[in-house]
Amino acid sequence: MTSAAHKGEAADVATDAATEIVVGGLTPLSTSDWPGMLAATVFCQGCAWNCPYCHNAALRPFGPGERTWPEVLAWLTTRPGLLDAVVFSGGEPLLQPGLAEAMRQVRGLGFEVGLHTSGMAPQALERVLPLCGWVGLDLKAPRRAYPRITGAPGSAEDAWASLDLLRESGIPFELRTTWHPALLPEDELLELAGEIAAAGTPLWALQAFQPEGCADASLATAGRARVDEALVARLRAALGAGQQLIIRN
Numbered sequence: 001m002t003s004a005a006h007k008g009e010a011a012d013v014a015t016d017a018a019t020e021i022v023v024g025g026l027t028p029l030s031t032s033d034w035p036g037m038l039a040a041t042v043f044c045q046g047c048a049w050n051c052p053y054c055h056n057a058a059l060r061p062f063g064p065g066e067r068t069w070p071e072v073l074a075w076l077t078t079r080p081g082l083l084d085a086v087v088f089s090g091g092e093p094l095l096q097p098g099l100a101e102a103m104r105q106v107r108g109l110g111f112e113v114g115l116h117t118s119g120m121a122p123q124a125l126e127r128v129l130p131l132c133g134w135v136g137l138d139l140k141a142p143r144r145a146y147p148r149i150t151g152a153p154g155s156a157e158d159a160w161a162s163l164d165l166l167r168e169s170g171i172p173f174e175l176r177t178t179w180h181p182a183l184l185p186e187d188e189l190l191e192l193a194g195e196i197a198a199a200g201t202p203l204w205a206l207q208a209f210q211p212e213g214c215a216d217a218s219l220a221t222a223g224r225a226r227v228d229e230a231l232v233a234r235l236r237a238a239l240g241a242g243q244q245l246i247i248r249n
């Protein structure tokens, strides 16, 4: 299915409050999924893209989850005072018909709501943004290289439309790029830095590829990537004043 088709599908179903999200996994406590917050992370099942470096390969197929959303909600009722927030991650949360309702339920329990997304469904993002306190948005490549990474025609347009929505929303967000030199040569990573510089966004996190959970045998065998100091210096030079680059090696 093309990215454009999923965008329409997600927009159609994003208001379907009767449909529960499909939960592929749960991290009870994370200090990194929403930096600065004590969060539980709910991993939604299913994603329409096919990034070779995906470290959540088991979450890509659409299908049954490992537990039900009501079970997660019941558990969350035991967490006030122990958690600040719930982060919806994936897979791709924006393809879940019941995402907005799940977010409302989480807020109703007194928790903040965070979102990890690839930006593949900007219309769905627009619907849930008012419910979010923070968003981590993947930017995978410079525009021209996007379909090579995601396997999805139109993916660059969707991701950058999502970035535009975030910039207009005023909601705090972080851009994140997972990097492996076999998929994105340094010159293309620098090209992405230039596009981010032009967008003027304040925070970009560059995450070195990790083989854990990756289904691509050649990448998994190659092992961890590492962003070296020389590359960091070139990337920082490409960014504008006031733009922060965080390296997660």
Ligand code: SF4
Pocket: 047, 048, 049, 050, 051, 053, 054, 055, 056, 057, 060, 090, 091, 092, 118
């Ligand atoms: S968009 Fe995210 S979940 Fe989907 S395949 Fe790519 S890395 Fe994996």
